[in-house]
Amino acid sequence: AQTVTQSQPEMSVQEAETVTLSCTYDTSESNYYLFWYKQPPSRQMILVIRQEAYKQQNATENRFSVNFQKAAKSFSLKISDSQLGDTAMYFCAFMKHVRDSGGSNYKLTFGKGTLLTVNP
Amino acid sequence: KAGVTQTPRYLIKTRGQQVTLSCSPISGHRSVSWYQQTPGQGLQFLFEYFSETQRNKGNFPGRFSGRQFSNSRSEMNVSTLELGDSALYLCASSLGTGRGNEQFFGPGTRLTVL
Numbered sequence: 001a002q003t004v005t006q007s008q009p010e011m012s013v014q015e016a017e018t019v020t021l022s023c024t025y026d027t028s029e030s031n032y033y034l035f036w037y038k039q040p041p042s043r044q045m046i047l048v049i050r051q052e053a054y055k056q057q058n059a060t061e062n063r064f065s066v067n068f069q070k071a072a073k074s075f076s077l078k079i080s081d082s083q084l085g086d087t088a089m090y091f092c093a094f095m096k097h098v099r100d101s102g103g104s105n106y107k108l109t110f111g112k113g114t115l116l117t118v119n120p
Numbered sequence: 121k122a123g124v125t126q127t128p129r130y131l132i133k134t135r136g137q138q139v140t141l142s143c144s145p146i147s148g149h150r151s152v153s154w155y156q157q158t159p160g161q162g163l164q165f166l167f168e169y170f171s172e173t174q175r176n177k178g179n180f181p182g183r184f185s186g187r188q189f190s191n192s193r194s195e196m197n198v199s200t201l202e203l204g205d206s207a208l209y210l211c212a213s214s215l216g217t218g219r220g221n222e223q224f225f226g227p228g229t230r231l232t233v234l
Contacts, residue, residue, distance in 0.1 A: 033221060045210065045225035091163065095221060107153070107176045108212075108223060110163035 002027045002094050006111035013082045014119050020067075021077045021114045023092030029053075033095040034068065034075045035108070040088040048090070051075065082118045089113045122147065124213050124226035132232045138199040141229045145192050145213030151175075152194040153223060154186060157208040166209075169194055170216050198231075206233045 003026045013019035025034070036048040051059045051068050058066050063083075067076045079086055092111040125144045133139050145152050153176075154166040165178040169188035186196045192213075198205055208230050212223035 037225075042227075043208065044227050045212075047222055047224075050222065097221075107165050107168055107178075108155070108163075109165065110155075112162045 002029070002096060002109045004092050004094050004109050004111040006090075006092055006114050008114045009112070010115045010117070012117040012119055013079075015082055015084060017082055018078060018080045019082055019116065021079075021090050021092075021116065023075045023077070023111055025073050025075065025092070025094050027073070027094065027096070029096050031097045033097065034066075035093040035095065036064070036066070036075075036077045037091045037093060037110075038086075038088045039091065039113075040085075045091075049077065079116075084118050084120060087116060087118045089115050124211060124224050126209075126211050126226040126229050128229060129227065130230045130232075132234065133201050134234050135201055135203060137201050138197065139201060139231060141196045141198075141209055141211075141231070143194045143196070143211030143213075143226060145194070145211075146224055149213035149215055149224070150192055151214040151216030152188055152192065153212045153214070154194070154196050155210045155212065156180075157210055157228070158206075163210070166196065201233045203233050205231065207231060 005024045032053045034051045037045050038048045039045045049059050049061045049064050063080045065078045091113045093108045127142045151170045153168040155163050157163045167186050168176040172188045183199045188194045208228045210228045211226045214223050
């Protein structure tokens with residue numbers, strides 16, 4: 001079974017600064033996906049960034065980037081130029097890639113989350 | 121394109137009752153997954169449906185069941201409700217094939233069991 005660990009229950013950062021959220025995972029799979037999801041106070045979960053395990057290059061999406069260390073099973077999220085709208089719960093998630101005749105199977109395993117507060 | 125919709129948004133039930141939650145995926149999405157979110161346990165996977173078939177199931181008792189219709193809409197049913205079933209139930213939809221595995225979440229249904 002896969003496990004995802006987020007060791008920082010809460011973090012805070014000043015507006016315009018950079019913050020890094022940590023995530024480690026445990027799996028015996030070689031083919032998988034990793035995600036960071038954001039859940040603002042309104043509760044709608046939004047995908048922030050995605051990383052495919054077979055890709056060595058770290059994913060980036062505007063102000064969001066990841067540091068993917070496959071051997072260390074580490075997947076941290078860096079938020080640059082933090083904005084007030086970045087205040088949210090951030091979840092790291094793992095998806096094993098399993099393909100059957102009907103397509104791929106989708107099951108996300110989530111970490112407990114990190115509550116990020118961006119202060120003005 | 122409309123997002124994932126869930127109905128109802130809020131629900132209050134008493135112990136022993138049963139409840140049905142509904143999820144309408146994004147048009148064209150064939151995979152629907154359900155998750156339970158609680159402060160103590162976090163987000164836990166319930167089950168996933170693709171083309172009306174359950175493909176994955178989490179570690180929940182048989183009181184939790186679901187189904188998917190031919191139009192990809194999905195329902196989740198919880199029978200004999202317990203206080204511990206109080207949670208936010210999230211539905212997520214995906215294309216369901218190939219590398220289209222990004223899951224789009226709905227706003228959730230907040231279930232309170234009294």
